[in-house]
Amino acid sequence: MKVVRWAGAFPASPDRMTKTNLFETPRFFLDVYVFEPGQSQKPHVHDGNDKIYLVTEGRGVFQVGEERAELGAGDAVLAPAGVVHGAENTGVARLVALAFMAPHPKPPTV
Amino acid sequence: MKVVRWAGAFPASPDRMTKTNLFETPRFFLDVYVFEPGQSQKPHVHDGNDKIYLVTEGRGVFQVGEERAELGAGDAVLAPAGVVHGAENTGVARLVALAFMAPHPKPPTV
Numbered sequence: 001m002k003v004v005r006w007a008g009a010f011p012a013s014p015d016r017m018t019k020t021n022l023f024e025t026p027r028f029f030l031d032v033y034v035f036e037p038g039q040s041q042k043p044h045v046h047d048g049n050d051k052i053y054l055v056t057e058g059r060g061v062f063q064v065g066e067e068r069a070e071l072g073a074g075d076a077v078l079a080p081a082g083v084v085h086g087a088e089n090t091g092v093a094r095l096v097a098l099a100f101m102a103p104h105p106k107p108p109t110v
Numbered sequence: 111m112k113v114v115r116w117a118g119a120f121p122a123s124p125d126r127m128t129k130t131n132l133f134e135t136p137r138f139f140l141d142v143y144v145f146e147p148g149q150s151q152k153p154h155v156h157d158g159n160d161k162i163y164l165v166t167e168g169r170g171v172f173q174v175g176e177e178r179a180e181l182g183a184g185d186a187v188l189a190p191a192g193v194v195h196g197a198e199n200t201g202v203a204r205l206v207a208l209a210f211m212a213p214h215p216k217p218p219t220v
Contacts, residue, residue: 001177006164007184023188025160028138028212030186050135052210054116067111074117076140078133098164102138102212 006098007056010034017041017089019099028102035060035089035096043086049101051079053087057096060089116208117166120144127151127199129209138212145170145199145206153196159215161189163197167206170199 002023010020010032017039020032033041035058043063053062054076062071063086064079070090071077079085089095112133120130120142127149130142143151145168153173163172164186172181173196174189180200181187189195199205 001174001179001187003179003181003185003187005184006186022186023162025188025190027160027191028162028210030162030210050137052133052138052140054208064111069111069113071113074115075113076116076132077111077113078135080135081137100138100140100162100210 006030006032010096012036012094024104024108026104026107028100029104031099032056033087033097033099034094035087036094037089037092040088041086043084045084046081046101046105048081049103049105050081051085052098052100053077053079054098054100055095056098058089058093059091060087060095060097062087116140116142120206122146122204134214134218136214136217138210139214141209143197143207143209144204145197146204147199147202150198151196153194155194156191156211156215158191159211159213160191161195161209161211163187163189164208164210165205166208168199168203169201170197170205170207172197
């Protein structure tokens with residue numbers, strides 16, 4: 001029984017946003033994304049995978065399709081398969097978000 | 111672009127634990143479970159679906175397989191497909207947890 005922390009401190013980088021995996025199975029993954037001010041996840045598409053972003057710290061601008069919205073801690077947004085999505089820390093504090101994706105785009109060999 | 115709150119107040123019941131859906135697609139669902147003191151989700155198994163519990167408020171005892179552990183806000187645990195799992199609020203304060211499951215056991219018709 002693997003208990004992990006989803007809140008707290010996670011690795012950050014001055015160079016780019018970081019991803020820390022919390023759980024992964026053949027069916028999904030749960031990552032923590034850390035964006036320093038100015039860092040972003042460029043808009044991209046997953047053809048067959050749905051994603052949820054849950055903001056746990058800070059604020060940022062999230063894009064889903066043609067829409068963009070500023071989200072803060074406690075907000076979540078769905079990026080369905082086939083829809084362009086991304087995130088950007090436009091503020092001055094660290095942005096942290098959980099990212100769930102299913103199915104796993106690169107299933108681990110277990 | 112549907113933005114929802116994953117933190118905050120959700121429906122509770124004096125009779126049993128409650129489930130509030132935040133997002134669902136054919137590929138997964140994300141629910142909020144609210145357990146008043148003494149309430150539980152009885153141990154059960156999903157043959158082909160993995161689940162993650164993320165505790166967002168309070169404390170409770172979570173079971174995965176033969177193991178049981180007390181989790182608090184900020185903790186998360188994985189219940190893989192085929193493994194018995196459940197949760198119980200053994201404390202005196204409300205327990206709130208996010209539950210992410212993939213694939214969706216009863217996919218919505220969309």
